[in-house]
Amino acid sequence: MTGRIRLVLVIHNHQPIGNFEGVFEAAYQDSYAPFLDVLEEYPQIPISLHISGSLLEWLVESHPEYIDRVRLLVERGQIEIVGGAFFEPILAGIPRRGRIGQIRVYADYLEQLFGVRTRGM
Numbered sequence: 001m002t003g004r005i006r007l008v009l010v011i012h013n014h015q016p017i018g019n020f021e022g023v024f025e026a027a028y029q030d031s032y033a034p035f036l037d038v039l040e041e042y043p044q045i046p047i048s049l050h051i052s053g054s055l056l057e058w059l060v061e062s063h064p065e066y067i068d069r070v071r072l073l074v075e076r077g078q079i080e081i082v083g084g085a086f087f088e089p090i091l092a093g094i095p096r097r098g099r100i101g102q103i104r105v106y107a108d109y110l111e112q113l114f115g116v117r118t119r120g121m
Contacts, residue, residue: 009045011035014052014088024058028066032059036069039078048120049079053086053106060113067113074114083107083118 013032015024039045049070051059059066073079085091085102086109094102103121111117 009047010050010082011047012050012052013055015055015058017054017087019054024055024062028059028063033063033066036066036073039073040069043076043078046078046080048082050082050084050121052084052088053109054088056109056113071114074116080120081110081114081116081118083110083121085121 015027039047051070070079070081074081083103083106085099086106087102089098089102091099107118
């Protein structure tokens with residue numbers, strides 16, 4: 001076999017609305033923050049990252065340093081932010097207007113936080 005193999009890493013971080021504070025915090029300490037530690041150590045590894053709206057709101061409130069770290073990784077081209085619908089609905093199960101609205105609101109929020117407009121979801 002010749003040629004290059006292309007591997008795309010897309011990471012999906014999510015906590016549902018209403019989950020216990022301790023679950024959010026444990027996931028942050030055990031998973032989300034350590035993952036950024038590894039990325040910062042290996043700048044040659046690019047990823048795409050999706051963070052659900054409910055988790056993102058919690059991170060902004062509870063760990064704004066995480067948002068700053070992700071923003072720096074976005075600025076250096078190591079992370080591509082992936083969009084979606086703000087509340088992680090099953091898009092086919094909600095009205096078209098709701099689908100479009102959630103996608104737009106989330107894209108605007110991501111742009112405000114990370115300084116880039118999402119291109120995919």
